[in-house]
Amino acid sequence: MRKLFGTDGVRGTANVHPMTADMALRIGAAVGRFFRREAGGVHRVVIGKDTRLSGYMFESALTAGLTSTGMNVLLLGPVPTPAVGLMTRSMRADLGVMISASHNPAQDNGIKFFGPDGFKLSDSAEMEIEALIEAGVEPAKPGNIGRAKRIDDARFRYGERLKASLPREFRLDGLKVVIDCANGAAHRTAPEILWELGADVIPIGVAPNGENINRGCGSTQPETAIQTVLAHGADVGICLDGDADRVILIDEAGTVADGDQIMALLATRWAAEERLSGGALVSTVMSNLGLERHLQAHGLSLERTAVGDRYVVERMRAGGFNLGGEQSGHIVMTDFATTGDGLMAGLHFLAEMMRSGQTASTLTRQFEPVPQLLRNVRYTVGQLPLDASAVRTAIADAEAALQGKGRLLIRKSGTEPLIRVMAECEDEALLVRSVDGIVDAVSAVIAA
Structure with a gap:
């Protein structure tokens, strides 16, 4: 049984066990020792965070723990969680760390880990790290202490990767889009990318102050975004959560669509284009029975897992599937990303709007959900x-x-x-x- 790790890393109220600076330092040292290769070479870890005030504290504590074991730390600053998965792989790091409590309120925080392949850690790896935390870790010799360096262009690299997942000719000219960034990690990246692609962008939730992440905004509280879509006559609204790894959509009439409807659209579209691997979608036990029936009607199947996007990804990798997610809005496209990516899923939905010429309300009504x-x-x-x-x-x-x-x-x-x-x-x-x-x-x- 894991004591510290839950379904998505370590999480809790900041400055209350286990989310204390002391514990973060110990976690950093333990995970640094776990991932550091015994042979020579550079030992590297990337750290991203969302916009919570406590992120500064945990960033410093983790950096201290990691450098004490000889890991060189690359600080990405505020970036979406999927950017950490991307940068872990692209920078050939041994480890990626995201400091975020996702959709939780500002007083909470969490620490998520990615392996060198950019995917979240397995249960067995987390148990080994917990054992190291409990036993204590011997620090590196003075001459082997790691260094820390800030990377200033992480969000730009991530943005280019997002656009590369779309057809080269794809543009959003003439589309009015409300983007709610939850005062979180994507508050700069998301509006910039939509603008670069030609959309008329109406941003909300883009003024983080360390204490307002997810407050009255974002994927779990979309009321402001609904009002904004209606007030501006927008074509669609995209609501992210604090670390931008999940998304919900709002159609032009102000109706909310969850992850099940988004996955239904993508799965049937990909299947029609013969690019849905394994003829199946992977989702959790929480997904609606209506989604399963919809897929079966199109000759596709639904593979169910335990709740948690990392369990979805584990099943996808084991079965060779390339599309999965959760009703809550984690959408995983392993052809392009290693974890749930709310902004990427939103962009692919917009691509289908532009390709088909259909409204958001039409595309988000893929099936009739069972109550x-x-x-x-x-x-x-x-x-x-x-x-x-x-x-x-x-x-x-x-x-x-x-x-x-x-x-x-x-x-x-x-x-x-x-x-x-x-x-x-x-x-x-x-x-x-x-x-x-x-x-x-x-x-x-x-x-x-």
């Missing part, structure tokens, strides 16, 4: 509400009621202290009763 209800219950770290007999009884009752009519998924979030209760059923009254019964039972146990 799905997700509710979250926050608990205190250390509590075990799912082990309570009253909760187990409520779950059993809901499973019995949904038997043959729908499905139920209850899990602890890997990134926040939340119990997530999700059910899917075409009988909406039964759907609500099933979820409410479990949520009420969990809430009662937490409050006791």
Whole structure:
């Protein structure tokens, strides 16, 4: 069992265990020792971050830990998470690090790791790193201490890679696009790229102050973006999260489309062009049953994984698939990227708008979703509400009621202290009763 690592690195409230400067230093030393090659040569790590105030603290602490083991550190500054995966490979680094808590509020932060291939680490690698953190790491000799250097053009390199994933002749002339950058890592990159491609760009969430990332903006709070699309008569809205690895879309009528609809569009389009590897899309257990039915109707299959984009990527790599993602908006295109890339997915959606001449509202209605209800219950770290007999009884009752009519998924979030209760059923009254019964039972146990 991993103690520090969740579904996407180490994450928590800044200055509260495990997200302290001391722990970041220890993590840096441990991961530096884990990745440093025993033979000679340059030992290099790239570090990116989003716009949280605590990012400065963790950047310095990680740099200290990594250089203490002989790693040379290349500081990218604020860049999207997929840029770190890209730069890890392109700069021939042993390791990539992203300091971000993704869609979480500003008081949280996290540390994500990429291997030399640009892909996120496996569970087994994280367990080995945890063992090194617990045991302690012997520092390098004084003459072998690493150096640190700032890289000033990381976001430009990333931007060129994004544009290279599109046809050379692709332009966005005449398209009015609202881009919500969540006051996060893509606040400069995303509007610049859209403008360079010829779009009429209306940017929001582009004034980070260290404390407003994801606040009232971004993929988890799209209300401002919806209002902006409607007020400006925009053709489409693109909402990123704090580290720009996920995206949701807003059509010209102000309706939100999630990752399932985006994946449905890309999968069927790629299949028609004979470039969907393996005839399948990879997604998680959270994806809507309507997506699975839509794919089957087109002769395609849906490969389901545990929740977490890195589990999606692991299945993609193992099965030779090149398209996957999550309902939450992580879209992974391994022909071009090593992890979820919200801006890249948004650009490929715009490319399909321009190619087909169809509106966003048409393209984001690929299938009729089966009614799905997700509710979250926050608990205190250390509590075990799912082990309570009253909760187990409520779950059993809901499973019995949904038997043959729908499905139920209850899990602890890997990134926040939340119990997530999700059910899917075409009988909406039964759907609500099933979820409410479990949520009420969990809430009662937490409050006791």
